[in-house]
Amino acid sequence: MDHDDQPTVLLPGEVRMPLLGFGTWQATGKSAYDAVLAALDAGYRHIDTATVYGNEKEVGEAVRESDLRREDLFITTKLPPNRVGRERETLEASLEALGTDHVDLWLIHWPPASPGDSIPLWRELLAARDENLTRAIGVSNYSTPEMDELIQATDENPAVNQIKWSPFLYDRQRHIEHRDRGVVLEGYSPFKTSDLSDPVLTRVASAHGVSPAQVVLRWHIDHEIVAIPKSVTPDRIRANADIFRFSLTAEEMRDIDALGAV
Template sequence: MASKLDHTKQTFTLNTGDKIPAIGLGTWQSKPNEVKEAVKIALQKGYRHIDTALAYGNEHEVGQGIKESGVPREEIWITTKLDNPWHKRVQEGIDSSLKSLGVDYVDLYLMHWPSSTDPTDLKKHYPDWNFVNTWQEIQKLPATGKVRNIGVSNFGIRNLEILLNDPSTKIVPAVNQIELHPNNPSPKLVAYNTSKGIHSTGYSCLGSTGSPLYRDPTVLKIAEDKGKTVQQVLLLWGLQKGWSVIPKSVNPERIEKNFDIDGWELTAEEIDKLDNLKDRFKVCGDAWLPIKVFFGDDE
């Protein structure tokens, strides 16, 4: 493993033995024609972890960016996700993603949400199918060679308990990708993931576009004291707490700056200050889903 201060080469070892790069490029909410260039630039600047999803509608562009970067496929960690209306079509879902990405396999395949949505009516949940059934199908994928690791996303403790306690669950998720930033730190959920050998990846780790964190006096003061950007401080907070981070950006300068995090650390006191920010907000809620998946019990 890379040294503590060498964050751009840092990895976290999953319960499968595979090593996920600590920092990656997120591609959610990136506009068409921006993603390809962002992925290409990120890989050329040294990123080795790219996160996408079928639901983002940009896998084809992500694949083009990977190809145009000139970085060999085997050096890149690719994460993608199964969309909610595809829960009864897991094999078709991964095949669709592989075709769009232009690759033979992905390093990590996640169930995007614990919501098995009826594709004929997105406001309804399947009456005869749930995320445990979906996981039964996802578990078959590593044996096909199309997927190296499997995991979940947006799973709170309540749904993880349902999944892990079901007799059909033979493979513990390698990763749970969840919203993590100092205004949504979810310490109980992170601790639960860790206790079950599940690695946490933080999405919206900068608090998303127009983040209140960019105006938070505590965060601004730490950034000023360190001579770093607010974004760099927020990324270090996540990495030092033990999870991988996938900041989204399509701005070449910001992509590079977000990756410029080697050679320094936050002190225990600074981390404690960030842990104890009073404000709370979530970028991603569940009101748009046919079922509730967040229960407010993960703090």
Template structure:
């Protein structure tokens, strides 16, 4: 088993620095169990993934104490208003079979300013009630984060965005760092687009696969990567990244692959109104 280190979020709770992503995995229990057996203690789900219940089942079957595992979910429909968001949080808890979640995010900025702020107030209320230990957002640009601050509300503990050498979202990253917001990196493995010569060169040099190089890049930038895999061997491989480091020069080579927004491999809806 490979233990992963942690980072402390603004609310004082420890978050493991690598999490298992379960997007588009409707049968995610085997991957979750494999991950928990080899040292993962962080699983990233969402209501729209339709697998909250399976994550909960895997946690219970693992035999690992609930308090030792960091569980995230996200609300994707916020247009219904404050009470609708509170109801969605309760439904997520019911799906998981838990009485609290470690982190709950607004999945994207879709819905407009008023809906975003009402949803954010609902998350803060659920946090105050003890249902959520920490709250955050996903796919938020600087303007969306600034609208929270302008409303006089507590800033998110986390912003989860698409992040990898091809799409580095540096303006968002800089803002989050300057305001103590932890950056989680989704799609850190660029959906298997491993053909870049620089990535191949570093993989051969270190005797590591391209996925491990990408995860290491993310960690050394201080991000929390959320690699996804349904293959137990790859799940184990993706956390086996603590025995080597990339040099400063190697990090700079990967940094030089940034293509801005055109480098995104997912929806990356950070510029919505």
């Protein structure tokens, strides 16, 4: 896969985010290092981690080992919501573990348990962005009303909302709500929440000579939804990256969207 040809979506501040990323949840220690190295080798240029994953150090080591230029990579990490009041120190620990002076995207991992903490947390992310510790900021697992609360309080929209997403969770209204607010939808667990043996997916896959998993990822890309599949198996890591040689027809997209209505 030629990474120069990878489709991206534009975030505020002229930040380009690759639509395909590599997820690292549940990968720790040497298996996280090996998986990220394999992903970078397979052409991924967007790596998704989080403070709570406990693997930022291994991600950083793999990035250094890859010899890729920092500006060619897009790195996301996430702030645990229980770090209210310790946001800056948490980000600094992430940057040190990752071995970089900035991340490309910093997200609030979950809405905080106390709703009153949401806006103060968001203001700390804005401050970190203004100090160039992160190029863009956003949220994860937020509902539309929870995003609106931040937007109304600060006039600053999250660049991204990372939520559980797949054809079987497709919610056209929710997709539109993100688009209307200029918030990029980023999906996680694309396979875990899909039935890869579904006849619609198997039919579309065989029409293109690809796997149902590759169809699921391509469906995200064609919707301009960021996908972050995760795997620690090199073959699967490569297959998940090999989704740029085909695209879905409008009719196939509609058929796959309809899986969410079942």
